[in-house]
Amino acid sequence: MVLVALALSGWALWRQGAGVQLALGLLALAYVSPLCALSAGLLSARTVHHLVIVFGAAPLLAGALKIGxxxxxxxxxxxxxxxxxxxxxxxYELALSNDAAYWAGQIALLASAVLLWRALGQDDQSPTTVFFVIAAMVMQMGMLGAVLTFAPGALYAPHYLTTARYGIGVLADQQMAGLLMWVGSLPLTVAAAWPPLARVARQARIELAG
Known part of the structure; x- marks a missing residue:
C-alpha cells in the first residue's frame, strides 16, 4: 500500500521540480527503507525517522508545491x-498497535510540518516573527529531547521487548533518541529555515541601507 501510494505520488508530482523529487526520495527513505522497519524496534530510529520527515521532506514540499x-x-x-x-x-503505543492510527499520525505530522514551513517561507513575515517561530521549534524539540534523555525510566511500552534484539537497553535507546532530538534539532532547524532566514537578512540590509 505504501509503495503504491509513493509510486502514484511520484508519478503525479515528478514534474513539479527537483524539490518534490528529493522530498519523495526522503519519504521513501522514511517509509520503505530499512529505517522504517528499524523504527518499529528502536525509539532512536523513530526519532531519525521523524527528523527526516519534519526537517527534510516537509520544507522541500512546502517550497515546491503550490500552497496558498x-x-x-x-x-x-x-x-x-x-x-x-x-x-x-x-x-505512541496506539500508533504502533493500530495501522489506521499510525498513518493518521504520520499524515498529520507531515501535513502540519509542510504548512509550517510554507508559512515560514512567505515573503511578508516580519523578522521578529520568523525568529520567534524558529526559536519555538528548537525549544519544543529540545524540551522533548530533554524529557527523553533525563527520564528515570523508559516511557514507551512498545519498546520494552524490542530493543534487546539490537543489543541496546530500552532506557539507553530512549536516551539516545532524546540526544538525537535535542542536539540534532538545532542544525536541522537552521538548515531547513535557511531560505526564510536569508530573506529576513536581505530585508534587514535593505532597511539599513535605506
Missing amino acids: RVPLVPALLCHLGVFWLWHLPAA
Missing part, C-alpha cells in the same frame, strides 16, 4: 500540538 497563504502562528500551534500529541506514551 498559511497563517504562521496557527500553523506553528498546529504542528506543535501534533508533534507532542503523537509523542505521548499512550498515543
Whole structure:
C-alpha cells in the first residue's frame, strides 16, 4: 500500500521540480527503507525517522508545491500540538498497535510540518516573527529531547521487548533518541529555515541601507 501510494505520488508530482523529487526520495527513505522497519524496534530510529520527515521532506514540499497563504502562528500551534500529541506514551503505543492510527499520525505530522514551513517561507513575515517561530521549534524539540534523555525510566511500552534484539537497553535507546532530538534539532532547524532566514537578512540590509 505504501509503495503504491509513493509510486502514484511520484508519478503525479515528478514534474513539479527537483524539490518534490528529493522530498519523495526522503519519504521513501522514511517509509520503505530499512529505517522504517528499524523504527518499529528502536525509539532512536523513530526519532531519525521523524527528523527526516519534519526537517527534510516537509520544507522541500512546502517550497515546491503550490500552497496558498498559511497563517504562521496557527500553523506553528498546529504542528506543535501534533508533534507532542503523537509523542505521548499512550498515543505512541496506539500508533504502533493500530495501522489506521499510525498513518493518521504520520499524515498529520507531515501535513502540519509542510504548512509550517510554507508559512515560514512567505515573503511578508516580519523578522521578529520568523525568529520567534524558529526559536519555538528548537525549544519544543529540545524540551522533548530533554524529557527523553533525563527520564528515570523508559516511557514507551512498545519498546520494552524490542530493543534487546539490537543489543541496546530500552532506557539507553530512549536516551539516545532524546540526544538525537535535542542536539540534532538545532542544525536541522537552521538548515531547513535557511531560505526564510536569508530573506529576513536581505530585508534587514535593505532597511539599513535605506
